[in-house]
Each structure stands twice: as structure tokens, then as C-alpha cells.
Amino acid sequence: MRAHGSVTEPPAAHSADHLCWVHDDDEPFGDAVRAFLAGGLVRGERLLCVGDRAIAALEDPSGSLGDVAALLAGGALETMTVAEVSAAAGALGADPQRAFYDAATRRALDDGYRGLRVVAEVTELAADPGLIEELVRWEHAADEFIASGSGMSAMCAYRGDLPPATLGAVLAVHPLRHGPDQLSPFRLFFDDDRLVLTGSVDTFSADRLATLLAGTPAGNTALLDLSGLEFIDVAGCRALAGWAGELQARCVPLEVRGASPLLQRVWHILGLHDVAPVTFTDPRG
Amino acid sequence: MTPPAAFATAPAGFEHEALFYRDDETFLAGVLPFVRDGLTRGEQVVVAEPPGRLELLRDAVGAAAPVRWLDMAALGGNPARIIGAWRTVLDETTAAGRGLRGVGEPAWPGRRDAEYAECRLHELLLNTAFDDGPAWRLLCPYDQTHLPRAVRTGALQSHPLVSTHEHRRPSTAFSRESAAATFATPLHQPSEGVLRGIYGAGDARATRRTVVTFARSCGLSAEQAQALELAASELVANSVRHGGGSGTVAMWRTDEAAIVEFSDGGHISDPLVGRRVPPPEQVSGRGLHLVNELCDLVQLRSCPRGTTVRITTWR
Numbered sequence: 089m090r091a092h093g094s095v096t097e098p099p100a101a102h103s104a105d106h107l108c109w110v111h112d113d114d115e116p117f118g119d120a121v122r123a124f125l126a127g128g129l130v131r132g133e134r135l136l137c138v139g140d141r142a143i144a145a146l147e148d149p150s151g152s153l154g155d156v157a158a159l160l161a162g163g164a165l166e167t168m169t170v171a172e173v174s175a176a177a178g179a180l181g182a183d184p185q186r187a188f189y190d191a192a193t194r195r196a197l198d199d200g201y202r203g204l205r206v207v208a209e210v211t212e213l214a215a216d217p218g219l220i221e222e223l224v225r226w227e228h229a230a231d232e233f234i235a236s237g238s239g240m241s242a243m244c245a246y247r248g249d250l251p252p253a254t255l256g257a258v259l260a261v262h263p264l265r266h267g268p269d270q271l272s273p274f275r276l277f278f279d280d281d282r283l284v285l286t287g288s289v290d291t292f293s294a295d296r297l298a299t300l301l302a303g304t305p306a307g308n309t310a311l312l313d314l315s316g317l318e319f320i321d322v323a324g325c326r327a328l329a330g331w332a333g334e335l336q337a338r339c340v341p342l343e344v345r346g347a348s349p350l351l352q353r354v355w356h357i358l359g360l361h362d363v364a365p366v367t368f369t370d371p372r373g
Numbered sequence: 374m375t376p377p378a379a380f381a382t383a384p385a386g387f388e389h390e391a392l393f394y395r396d397d398e399t400f401l402a403g404v405l406p407f408v409r410d411g412l413t414r415g416e417q418v419v420v421a422e423p424p425g426r427l428e429l430l431r432d433a434v435g436a437a438a439p440v441r442w443l444d445m446a447a448l449g450g451n452p453a454r455i456i457g458a459w460r461t462v463l464d465e466t467t468a469a470g471r472g473l474r475g476v477g478e479p480a481w482p483g484r485r486d487a488e489y490a491e492c493r494l495h496e497l498l499l500n501t502a503f504d505d506g507p508a509w510r511l512l513c514p515y516d517q518t519h520l521p522r523a524v525r526t527g528a529l530q531s532h533p534l535v536s537t538h539e540h541r542r543p544s545t546a547f548s549r550e551s552a553a554a555t556f557a558t559p560l561h562q563p564s565e566g567v568l569r570g571i572y573g574a575g576d577a578r579a580t581r582r583t584v585v586t587f588a589r590s591c592g593l594s595a596e597q598a599q600a601l602e603l604a605a606s607e608l609v610a611n612s613v614r615h616g617g618g619s620g621t622v623a624m625w626r627t628d629e630a631a632i633v634e635f636s637d638g639g640h641i642s643d644p645l646v647g648r649r650v651p652p653p654e655q656v657s658g659r660g661l662h663l664v665n666e667l668c669d670l671v672q673l674r675s676c677p678r679g680t681t682v683r684i685t686t687w688r
Contacts, residue, residue, distance in 0.1 A: 273578065290577055291610040319581065321606040322659045350599045350667075357666045358659060359650070 090235060090279045092263035092286070098243065099264065101127025103203065105241040106234045106277070108259050110267030112248040114141070120266070121145035121207050122152045124243045125165075128205030129153070133241070134196035135165040139209030142245060143167045163199065170212055180213060180222050182229035182303070189233065193240045203239035211247040214254050225303040228261040228276070232305050235278035257296060276300050279313070282345070286316035289324030297324060301331035310335055315346030315371045325354055332364035346371035387503040388510040389496075390541070391532035393517040393525070400426065400514060401433050402538035404476055407512050408434055416472035419462050421445040421455070423481045426514070430476075449479040452488070452495035453665040453673070456502050456648040463509060473509040480528070482519035485629070487685060489524050490560075491672055496531035497552035502645055556644040557676040560683055563632070565625040573619040577609045580622055584633055587624045588686070591631035597686050600667040601633055607660030608682055612637035616680060626688075630669075634683040641675035 091102050098107065098120050107124065111117035121142055125135045137143050146156050146167070159165035174180060177188035189206070196204040213223050227244060234240050246258055248267070256271035263277035263284075274287035274297060283304060289297050304310075312328070314320075320328075332342045347355075347368050355361065355368075392407075394400040408430070411418040420430060421443040434440060441462070449455045459475060466473040480492040496513065503509070515528045529535060529546040536542070568587065572580045584605040588598035605622070612620030616637030623634040647661030661682070665671050670685040 270578075288578060290581075290606050291614075292574075292577060319602065319606070321603060321610070322663055323610075326659075348599070350596070350603065353667070354603070354663060357663055 090263055090277070092275070092277060092279075092284075094265050094269055096266065098124040098127065098266075101131050101133075101205070101241070103131075103239070103241065104234050104237070105205075105243070105264060106231050106262050107243045107264040108262035108267060109243055109245045110248050110255055110259070111245055114144070117141070117245065118145035118148065121243070121245070122148055124207055125205060126153055128203075128241065129159075129164070131205075132202040133205040133239075134163070134199065134201040134203070135159070136192065136204060136206045137165065137167045138173055138206060139170050139212075139245070141211070141247075142207045142209040143169075145207075164201075170208075170210055173208075180219055180226065182222070182226045182305075185226045186229055186233055189230070189240060190238065193238050197239055203241065206240065206242040207245065208242060209245040211245070211250060214246055214250050214258060220254055220257065221299075224257045224261060224300070227258055228300055228303060229305055231261055231263070232278045235280065260296065261300065274317075282311045282313045284313045284316065286318070288319040289317075289327070290319070290321045291323035294321075294323035294327045298327035298330055301327065302334060304331070306335060306338070306340055308340060310340050310342045311345060312342060313345045314348070314351065317346075317348075317351075320351060322354070322358065325351065325358060325360060329355075329358075329360040329363040329366070332360075332366050336364045341365075341367065343367045343369055345369045384508045384510055386508050387500070387506060388508075388534065389499055389503075389532050390510070390512050390534035390536055391496075391528040391544070392512050392514045392536050392538075393528075394514055394538065395516075395518050397429060399538050400516075401429070403536065404430060404512065404514060405433055407474065407510075408438075408440065408476065411472075411474040411510075412438060412440070414472060416474050417441070417462070417466040417469075418474055418476075419443065420476040421448055421458070422476065422478050422514075426478060426481070445478055445481070449477075449492075449495075451665055451668060451670050452479050452491040453648055453671050455479060455495055456499060456645065457650050457662070457665075459499070459511070460502070460649055463503070463507065466509075467507050475509070475511045476514065477511055478514045480513075480515060480520065480524050482516050487672065488670060489521070489527070491670060493524070493527040493531055494552075494555050496528065497555055498644055498648065500531075500533070500549065501552045502648070552644060556674060558674065559676075560672055560674055560681060563623075563625050565627060568624045570622050571619060572609055572612070572622060574613045577606060577613070580609050581605045584622065584624070587633065588631060591626050591686075592688055593631055593686055601631075601684065601686060604664045604668055604684055605633070605635070607664055608635040611635075611660055612639065615639050628688075630685045630687050632683060632685050634681060636679060636681045638679045639675075640677050641673070641680050644673075644675075647671075647673060 177184040193204040213219050259265050259267050259272035273293050274289045335342050344366050392403045419441040423446045529544050533547045535544045581602045585598050585602045588601045616639030620637035647665045651658045668684045669687050672683040674681050
């Protein structure tokens, strides 16, 4: 399975890393940015630094990234401000952002790199109440793009003084997280062909789950893995059933893998099979 | 004197009758004609009895008879589940243009006091649930030899009609007001040591965990603990959303059960909440229904001073 869970420092670099980093002090944040990027250098990936705070972390007297100027000059490292990415992508939306990072990743692969490793400090987007919903949609879509074997990895950084609900929303859509765990009781991320839901969903977080599911990119089939789900209540089940109904309207069948016997019993008691048909399968598929 | 139940004419509304029997013979003498008369009339006959009585009656009626047999020990373990089951059957038979007659014995000998209390409330609420609906008949056998006196007296108060295999008459002790009054009467306080905690909007997860820890400490199975965790989640959410924003959880154990109780300052005016299956599109009212379906025994009481949901899990 893809690397996931709560971390205190950037884990060893793998393909398809997607790490949410909530930070307060500049110094440890700088260390984390450099550690994440250094892992990409070792793997032979091109590095892309987005956002002023991420770019500032490159100025490192200890030289842990080697000769930054040479990396920049040679094209192994690129930097862009958030405004520059927005201008290049055209808009903050899941589709234009995906197109932008898709092109950047292909360029890196064409140039002989093993992939593209991005650090994006996007607090300024998250702080804008008019943008946060679209940003979370994009983060969720980005996770699907990263998990799909595109060659991209990313560390998405947010300042810890953002509103708790904002931090909870962005933390929830990353498989790897560094931040207050209680802000995101559940996590929704992709792994190969599966959408994975872990943690706890109750009536106070079910609306957020429903919104995320509604924005989930889906192909001709959908597979939701609940093997790592600790708890879900009625409102959470209804969020899942609502999504199953939306998928059914698009003729996409939903397979739910690894649901607990209790969840399946609740599903039956609530009559959710009548809302949308779902196929329950065991954890091994 | 009116004739026994089986020979009465078709009812004008819901006919709810307690049948007192002394032994197998008088049980069959009271129930068999009722069942056979229903079959003769082409009605859907549904029998919900605990296993021993179910077999006795099935042998007498004949396995080939088109009767639906339900295990009351499973269905009515928590009596708050029974009205929903009758409602479903009634809706089906009404939709099919057929009459319905049921036999239901929720208060069989050997049940605990808390279960008998819920059987009594259930019997009272049957009248509330079905009095204004389609006509059908429900015969509720009571074992007058083995049941405690209070249970027998309760049956007289909760059924408009009482009978034996020989006689049938209106119950003078029956009162339509008893259902609401019983629903509004607080439960007996426990004599055991009680663990108590207060929860608010941000405490759903912590309360779930507290309940699970307590459940495990009482030796409950993983499945029982998970059901209680889910119940805690739904009831804390109810308190936060509808019960004034906060509530109290109380937990205690007896030799035979682990008990978890949720109380808040809200008032539930509809005593049938949680006893009817909410339609799929309805969002509210699902939590209590689910708790009733999942848990061993659920006791809901509410008055303008507050609401209490007591969940008993047998160890």
C-alpha cells in the first residue's frame, strides 16, 4: 500500500508521496522542505518549489541540498510563486491545476528525470474563504493524480494558524500528514485503483466526507476500501450511500471492500440498499 | 358476555386484545381458533412467539398453513423493535388489499423486570401507533400461571380487550392516557455504583471511547462494544443537536448486564420515535431507530424536564 499515516518528519522518499505539512516555525519547516526535496534528488526527480515560504527554505547555510544555484541553473530545481502557478494554470480548479502539474511532470520525465517532486506552500490560497473549497477539491484530485503512477510527488504546506476547519479539510485528503490529528478525524486518499477511507466519520464530519466524495474523480468503476476505517455512524453511512447514488446515476457501480459486519448490518437496517446498490466484498477483494 | 376472539366479526379499527392462558391447553384453545379463523377469511396471519410456544402452535396449526412465523425472542428481545415489524407487515398486507391478524407474546415468563417494563410500554404504544390506521387484530397471549402479578395487571391496563379461551370482554383497567404518562415517567435510578460524565459538542469521539472502554471492562464482546460505540455516537449527536447542546452519560454494571444511559435537557414529544422505520429520504429519527435495532434493550423516557435513553447489554 502507498505510504500513509501521521508523521513527525518527512519519511524516506517513495514514488507517489503526498504529504500535508502543517507548520508554525520557519526553521523546522525549512528542515522539512529540504529533507523532502533531498529525497527527490536521491531518487533522480526534478524538484519544483512553489510559494514564497517554500522558496525561502532553499536558502540553507548548511548546504543540505548541495549547490542550489547549480540545481536551479541546470533545471533540476525550479521555483514559482503561487501567483505564477495560478497564472500558468489559468485558474484554481481541479482540472486546470491537474493539467498544469501533468504537463510539468511529463516535461520532467521527457527531460530524463524519474519524476517531479513538488513542495507547495499554499497558505495564501487556504486563507481565502472564497478559494478553500476549490483548493480542497484540487488536493483530493491531486492525490488521485499522484497515486495513479504519474511520477509526481508532493508536500503541501500550510501554516498552523489557519482556521482549524481549514486545516482539518486539507489534512483529510492527504495519505501522509504532519499536523494535529484531531483536526481530521478521517482521511480519504487513493491507492492504486482504490479510494481509501480511514479514521472515524460521525455526524459532525459526515458533511465534509459527502462533499469530498461528490468531487471524487471516478472512472467506469469505483472501489472504496474501508479496511482501515475505525468508526462510522449513520450520517457517515448516508454520505457513502449518497455518493453511491451519484455514481449510479452515472452508471458507475460502487464496490465497497473490507466493510465491517456492523457497517453492513447498519446499511441493511437503514435500507441504504434502496438508495443505491453497493457490492460489499471482503478485504482481500 | 361476548364470544371469544375467534368468532368476533371483522373489526372496525385496530383491535388489541390480551389473551390470558394457564397452560399449553388453554393457550392453544385461545390462539388456534383465532389463527384458523384468520386463515379461513383469507387474511395474512403472522405469529410472533418465543421458540417453545412457536413450535407448539406450528405443530397444532400444521406446517403447510400459510402463516408467517416470527421468533419473538429475536424480534422482541428489545420490545421497541416490535411496532416497526408490525408496521411493515401491516403496510404490506394493506398494499396487497388483504386483512391482517397477528399473535404476539412479548412478555413471556422468565424475562427480567426491565424487559417487562418495556413490554408494558410497548403494549401501550401499540394503541398509539395503530389506533388511527387500518383495521387489524392483534392477540397478545399472557401466561397467567407463571408471569409476575405486575405484568398481568399491566396487560389489563394496556389492552382495550381481554379474554381467555372462553370469554372476551372490554378491559375496565385500560386507559388511553397511560401510554403518554408511562413514556413521561422517569426510570428507576440504579442502586449500583454509577460512573458519570458530561459531554458537549466537541466530545463525541471521547464519549465513544469512554463507552467502549467501559463495555470492554464489563467483558462485553467486540460486537457488543461496537454496537454501544455506535449508539453513543448517535445519542451524543442527538443531545448536541436536539437536547440543548450537551448531556450526561452514566454507566453501571450489574451481575447480568452493562448499562449505559444518555440524558439531556431535550424533550421528545412523539413517544413512537425510534419505533418506526424512517423512510429512506428522512434524515432525522434514524439514530434511535438504529439503536433500537442494534442493542439488547433500549428504554426511552422523555418529559419536558428532559430525555433519557438507557441501553442494557446482557453480559
